[in-house]
Amino acid sequence: AQSVAQPEDQVNVAEGNPLTVKCTYSVSGNPYLFWYVQYPNRGLQFLLKYITGDNLVKGSYGFEAEFNKSQTSFHLKKPSALVSDSALYFCAVRDPRGGYQKVTFGTGTKLQVIP
């Protein structure tokens, strides 16, 4: 069974500092990994995904994520945080083996960027 963990309920970072939101996954094979962001009273927005290839994936709004197979991690990063980055971030995983599988989402990490 596939699963994903976001170990931090909340991450606080000062504006201008680099930010990292952690995600680890459990999938038998090679996973498809996704990051989404949710602003208050809104649906989720897609940020980036890893399917195959380069382990460093670049996405929207200056975000990037690094796929690390040995550590089964897919941490979200940004070199310089903005106050407008404050939101709820979700990591998601899908196992591409065994037919079409549903997406499993993490519990979410609230990012607070402090001015």
Added chain:
Amino acid sequence: KAGVTQTPRYLIKTRGQQVTLSCSPISGHRSVSWYQQTPGQGLQFLFEYFSETQRNKGNFPGRFSGRQFSNSRSEMNVSTLELGDSALYLCASGYGRDYNEQFFGPGTRLTVL
């Protein structure tokens, strides 16, 4: 392209009633998924439809059902509402390949009194 639309945006019902939520996907998308989001349980997968067929189902009781029409629009129905059904219900559409990302609507906020 217009985004995913969900109607209604807000709904208040009482226990025992039933409710139908609607989702219109992005044009060209054939996959529609439904999720329940609550502060305690996070984002829980309900079901996914692709070309009018249910392709995946989450662990929800039979009171939760859905369907998809030939134009890819989808409806979700909850019968015999319980207080615990109060949540934000999110619809997401996509092209339907397992490597495709999903596009979410703004959600329907359901309150059961």
